[in-house]
Each structure stands twice: as C-alpha cells, then as structure tokens.
Amino acid sequence: MHIDFSGLFHQSSKDRSGEGGVNIPLDSSLWPVEWKTLFYKQYPRFKTITLGDARPRGDLSNLIRSRRSHRDFAGRPLNKARLGTLLKYACGTTSEEENGYHRAQPSGGGRYPLEVYPIIFVGGDGIPSGLYHYNIKEHGLDALWTRAFVKEDIAELFTYPWAQNASCALVITAVFERNQMKYGERGYRQILIEAGAIVQNIYLVATALGIKCCAIDGVREPEIERLLDIDGFSESAICSLVLG
Ligand SMILES: Cc1cc2nc3c(=O)[nH]c(=O)nc-3n(C[C@H](O)[C@H](O)[C@H](O)COP(=O)(O)O)c2cc1C
Numbered sequence: 611m612h613i614d615f616s617g618l619f620h621q622s623s624k625d626r627s628g629e630g631g632v633n634i635p636l637d638s639s640l641w642p643v644e645w646k647t648l649f650y651k652q653y654p655r656f657k658t659i660t661l662g663d664a665r666p667r668g669d670l671s672n673l674i675r676s677r678r679s680h681r682d683f684a685g686r687p688l689n690k691a692r693l694g695t696l697l698k699y700a701c702g703t704t705s706e707e708e709n710g711y712h713r714a715q716p717s718g719g720g721r722y723p724l725e726v727y728p729i730i731f732v733g734g735d736g737i738p739s740g741l742y743h744y745n746i747k748e749h750g751l752d753a754l755w756t757r758a759f760v761k762e763d764i765a766e767l768f769t770y771p772w773a774q775n776a777s778c779a780l781v782i783t784a785v786f787e788r789n790q791m792k793y794g795e796r797g798y799r800q801i802l803i804e805a806g807a808i809v810q811n812i813y814l815v816a817t818a819l820g821i822k823c824c825a826i827d828g829v830r831e832p833e834i835e836r837l838l839d840i841d842g843f844s845e846s847a848i849c850s851l852v853l854g
Contacts, residue, residue: 623795634719634792645792648711649785650746651725658750659737661694663702666818677813680822683775683854687734692819693751693778696853697744700811701726713746715807718800722746723788724808725845727838729767731759732777732854741837767837768852769828776852779826781834782808785845805849812851823853 627633635641688696698714701724705712711720726744728751733739740756761774768779782805789797809825816823829850835842 619795619798623799625796645719648720648722649788650722651743651785652745652747653743653752653754656743656752656754658745658748658752659690659742660748660750661697662691663698663749664691664695666695666699666815668818670814673814673817677817679813679824681770681772681824683772683777683822683852685732685775685777685854687732687737688730688777688821688853689735690737691735692821693728693737694749695819696812696815696821697726697728698749699815701744701746701808702749703746714811715804717804718789718797719792721789721792721797721800722804723784723786723797723801724804724848725783725785726808727754727781727783729759729779729781729837730777731764731779766833767830768826768850769830770826773826773828773852775854777854779850779852780812781838781847782849783838783840783845784848787844802848809849809851812853816853821853823851825849825851 638646701714703713713722717723728742728744730737730739730742737751738756739758741754742751743754745752764774764776765771768774773779784801784805786798786801789800793800813823829847831842831847834847834850838847840846
C-alpha cells in the first residue's frame with residue numbers, strides 16, 4: 611500500500627485555528643523568552659578564521675537569467691575572499707541591529723534554524739582543506755577538522771562522480787527545535803522554505819563571482835552527518851551544494 615506521507619504531513623500541519631499563525635498571540639510581549647531568543651551554534655574551543663565581505667557585483671536580472679547548475683568543476687581552490695562574500699550574501703548577517711536579526715535570507719518567525727558547514731576539498735589562501743562551520747556571529751569559519759580529501763573521500767559523501775572535481779561543498783543543516791518550539795510541526799515547512807532561499811542566494815552570488823555551483827541531492831546523509839558530528843534527529847543535513 612502506498613502512503614502519501616507528504617499529503618499526510620501537510621494535512622496534519624495545517625493551521626486549523628481559523629486565526630492563522632498557529633495560535634501565536636499577536637502581542638509579542640506575551641511570548642515566552644525562547645521564542646524571541648536567537649539560537650546559533652558556536653564552537654568556542656576551535657580556531658575561527660575571519661572572512662571578508664566584499665560586495666558581489668552584477669545586475670540582479672542578469673544574475674537570475676544566467677544562473678545555471680554547473681557540473682564541470684575544475685577543482686581550483688576558492689579563496690578566502692570569495693568564500694567570505696559567498697557566505698555573507700547567501701546567509702550572513704546583513705544588519706547588526708537587534709543581535710543580528712536580519713540575514714540575507716528570510717526566515718519564518720525569524721527563528722533562523724539553519725547552520726552551514728563548508729567542506730573544503732581543495733584548500734588554499736588561508737583555508738586549509740577540511741571541515742568548517744560558518745560562524746554567523748563572527749562571519750568566520752570555525753575550523754573543526756583540518757584534513758585532506760581525495761576523490762574517494764568525496765565519493766563517500768556525494769554519489770555523483772562530477773562532485774569529486776568540486777573544490778568545496780556547503781552542507782545546510784536544520785536544528786528543528788528552533789522552529790518547532792514556536793510553530794509545532796508546521797515549523798518544518800518554514801525550515802525547508804528558508805533552505806531554498808539560501809540555495810538561490812548561493813547560486814546568484816556564485817554566478818556574480820564566476821564560481822560554478824550545483825545543488826546536489828545525491829548525498830550519503832549518514833556519512834555526512836557522521837562527519838559533521840550531528841545526530842540526524844535534533845539536527846539533520848537537509849540540503850547540500852557543491853562548488854568549484
Ligand atoms: C533541491 C535540489 C536538488 C538538486 N539535486 C541535484 C542532483 O542531485 N544532481 C544534479 O545533477 N542536479 C541537482 N539539482 C539541480 C537541478 O537538476 C537543476 O536546478 C535543474 O535541472 C535546472 O537547471 P538549472 O539550475 O541549470 O536551471 C538540484 C536542484 C535542487 C533545487
């Protein structure tokens with residue numbers, strides 16, 4: 611028997627209060643403090659590499675028209691400046707007011723459930739190959755594990771052979787509780803929508819910088835989650851891109 615889990619999920623996460631907003635009081639002074647708290651992961655015991663944030667150039671309509679999924683990577687390293695611009699304008703903090711409340715992407719309820727982990731296959735210019743976490747507060751890379759990647763290592767993470775010629779991957783993970791504590795199961799919808807916004811930002815900024823990129827669903831998620839040291843339940847990899 612086929613069960614349509616997507617339909618079931620959407621039915622069970624519909625707001626039936628008739629009020630919209632899943633019974634969230636309009637008066638935010640009535641909200642519990644954790645609904646107003648911004649949560650983000652930090653790795654204080656690891657070294658953080660500070661990134662630059664030079665503005666990408668390009669006409670928006672041209673960038674939208676010329677954006678493509680590329681799979682013919684040359685494996686050249688992304689330098690620190692370009693990676694900094696990419697992360698800042700895809701998912702970084704764009705306003706210092708209210709503790710970094712505004713970011714490059716919209717976020718359902720301003721809960722910011724997503725974390726981004728760059729995996730650098732080909733190191734260069736102050737960023738050795740290895741595993742990093744994008745530190746939203748410092749606009750830097752928390753260096754979790756410096757290590758070399760050969761093609762076989764990349765093949766253990768991503769199924770498509772062309773990914774082995776990429777110079778880096780960006781893995782987007784979700785910490786579900788940040789949205790679900792406020793919106794219940796409906797929070798999951800917001801999380802995927804926000805990830806899509808980041809993916810499009812990455813494509814557009816990459817296009818402006820002349821970096822090839824492709825979203826990739828061919829991901830061995832248990833291996834990725836083992837590498838990132840996340841349990842796949844409270845925090846799970848939900849979407850990845852490879853770039854070069
Ligand atoms: C969520 C998502 C996952 C994707 N996964 C893959 C993938 O696993 N392999 C692949 O070759 N392309 C993948 N793509 C890229 C699509 O194939 C591509 O966007 C589509 O063919 C349209 O081409 P364009 O992006 O060049 O306009 C993915 C795109 C999205 C949005």
